[in-house]
Amino acid sequence: KAYMFKSNENNKLDDRYTLINISCPSPVSPVLFSIKADEKMGTTTDNDQTHFGLGTINTTGKIGFFQVSVEKATVDGIDVNIYETDNENNIGIIKTSPQLKIGTLNGFSQDGVTPSKGNNYQLKLKISPTIYSLKETNGPLVDGGELSGSLLFDFSFGS
Numbered sequence: 001k002a003y004m005f006k007s008n009e010n011n012k013l014d015d016r017y018t019l020i021n022i023s024c025p026s027p028v029s030p031v032l033f034s035i036k037a038d039e040k041m042g043t044t045t046d047n048d049q050t051h052f053g054l055g056t057i058n059t060t061g062k063i064g065f066f067q068v069s070v071e072k073a074t075v076d077g078i079d080v081n082i083y084e085t086d087n088e089n090n091i092g093i094i095k096t097s098p099q100l101k102i103g104t105l106n107g108f109s110q111d112g113v114t115p116s117k118g119n120n121y122q123l124k125l126k127i128s129p130t131i132y133s134l135k136e137t138n139g140p141l142v143d144g145g146e147l148s149g150s151l152l153f154d155f156s157f158g159s
Helices: none
Strands: 016-028 031-038 064-075 081-085 093-095 105-109 118-131 151-157
Touching (some): 016 031, 064 081
Antiparallel strands (some): 031 105, 031 151, 064 118
């Protein structure tokens, strides 16, 4: 809605939440995930790897960005930590509510030492959208436009 766009400053919108459930017929470990692609890549005004695009408006104007963080993670109903790693065979750095970025490999671990093993993995993700000012949108919204962000996740499963 047009009233949400301010003249000279960005406007952070209310957070949204979504769940991702992964069910396996037998226990697996490790389960790793990453963001493979931002379907609206190139529609942000900066190079921050945690900013994902919300599309364009007014020919070349940019609408805004959103960030995604892990609010909660469980394996078989038990709270676990999320870790970032650059190697699927090693547990990396444990993160509290990590902000996700393209290409970073993430895994589940209850103790921070070994990957979690289970049948049911769940991620509660917090989506935090921000819309740009009218400067970045190239003026008032004249050609419609909608907030539309889309990410492609990649999941890999051990044995």
